[in-house]
Amino acid sequence: MTAIKVGLVGIGAQMKENLLPSLLQMPDVRIIAACDTDRARVTEIHRFVPGIPVKDSVVDLLKDIHVDALVMAGPPQMHREAALLAMQRGVAAFVEKPPCSTLAELEELVDVANRHGVVTGVGMNFKFAKPIRQLREMTTSREFGDTLFVQINHYANKPRTPLWGLDSSLRSFLLAQAIHTIDLAVTFGRGELIDVRPRVQRHSDGLIVNGDLTFSSGVTASLLSGTTFPYFEFQMKVVSSTSTMVELDNLWNMTVHEPEHGTNVTGVAKRWRGTWQPGPLDSGYERSGYYGELLAFFDAVRARGCFEADYASLLPTYRVIEAICQEETESAFEGLSLRSQSRSEHTAIAL
Template sequence: MGVLKVGLAGIGAQMQQNLLPALLQTPGIEIVGACDSEAARAGAIHRSVPGIRTTDSVAAMVDTMSLDAIVMACPPHLHWELAISAMQRGISVFVERPPCSTLDELRLLVDMARQCGVRTGVGMNLRFSRPIRQLRELTASETFGNTSSIQLTHYAHQPRTALPGHDTALRSVLLGHALQSIDLAVTFGRGELIDVQSHVRRYGEALTVEAECRFASGATATLLLGTTLPHFEFHIKLIGSNSATAELDDRGDITLRGAEPGSYAEIDAQTPFDFGPDRGGYDSELHRFFEACRTRTRFEADFYSLLPTYRIVEAICDADRATEREHDSAAATREGWHISPPAGTGLGRFPH
């Protein structure tokens, strides 16, 4: 396959500041069209890619331009429908996170991609950032051993209300800001997801989530997520079967400790653009996505790869709904009423 013809959908801040600069450095592609619901914003693409066609409709772009792939950074609640439409036309899709709102919607995306024979990708740039790549290499070594424990903290101030397309603020937190951190738990868990146990606490509009995820590899991931801090805070600690540990903070600094007393090393040669909630990894992920399109192989962060991540999201949401029903039932009983919970309500377990 020669040069890939690429269309862009959604010319907002994410596209202009992060995706477009990476696309302009990606070999073997040609950006041939762009669309945005606001014509002026669509036209802004001409500052970087002069002369390409622009439109205010994704449907018009995919119907009138001969595209091999489309890169979407639209309002998230639109991604699912737009991705389905593009795949039905045989166009490979790269969608900024989140690609959809529920596990059922993700399964439909996976099925559609399989039926249409197209490549898919989701913008999980943190997975491809230099510090995470280094951490994956370090923890894959024989010295570190198998990862037995993953301890991950992720705090941010937003969102505090349900975003468009989401039924609760909790789902918006999990999909809107913490999705990449949940994905890292799956990435380092290196095995089939077996069970999720979780508890949600609310403090006015803010909330915290404590979750424990068990994997068939024997690894356990403990997640502490929330919106109670006024700033972004991220930390991950991995413990290996050989008693070594590796830690990564929100500056991108890695600290290693070996099994021997006094064994200690720091890797902190990151730059401010290597890491962070919205930085790093864009060049690598897009290069690999288009290489998968060209060779017709799987891209690491495709729709299918996110199934366990979305299973964790659904398990947390299901457990929270069950807890709320139990509280409502207890309150009604105290008032002389009784409400029976629906059959099958559980604490986040799901069949393999």
């Protein structure tokens, strides 16, 4: 198999902790160049891949070196600008989330991708996390029945202030954190997103965002997230028409509650459930999805096919993000006297 030639853009924490290790252990992928505006950071790459050319701009990298794909990790503005440059040269463009700041920008990226016929990707690692893949498989099995309800609790404690030069900490939070939650709701909701009912609470510099998404499939997804939590944790439940409920706790433990369960020594009996834990030595980047997302992206690059987490896949997610931002803006106009509940009266947001 011919190796894919990759250029790295943005050699910061996310690149070094998650993307680079995944790339280094991936077969038939060659890191052949790197670029960062910070000279000290970009030369760090030589501790892992000696001798490759390093650049201080994406323009130079693309001009001087032939790469099949760029893998980028930085702020959304950089993602957007660099992705546009790459796509215009026919180079596949994988960016960390978020790919950009607004729905309009995303639509532009999708449009350019379509026009140039390049493979694109966003680092939606939750979607590719091994237990989420298992969950997707389980919940699409015949035995599970039809998904009726999805509950996702995604606890975060940041960002408490606006990121990336944005003026809204709500938008920053949605782009940095809730993008995963919403994307998972869209993934498990299936069908078209037809209704969003968000509710935003602010207390000091912290946010609590919750609400329901409804899909044409009949699935309702109830989301809880925000920055007023003590630390990052993640829990997900899916309930089906066969009265089966699958739980995922923190990408580690799964529980299947089903009306009839038991063991060989008990036979089917009340209150028994099936639980799963990873083995003690579970290692690597498959559990967290960093390996899986890049592997699938490069498969698409090789096949000139479609990557599941391409830019277009995020359109419903950005529509929800815009709906939530819009809802808070409108509430603000109504004045404090109406209190928080009034924020939510604009529920039938056109999608």
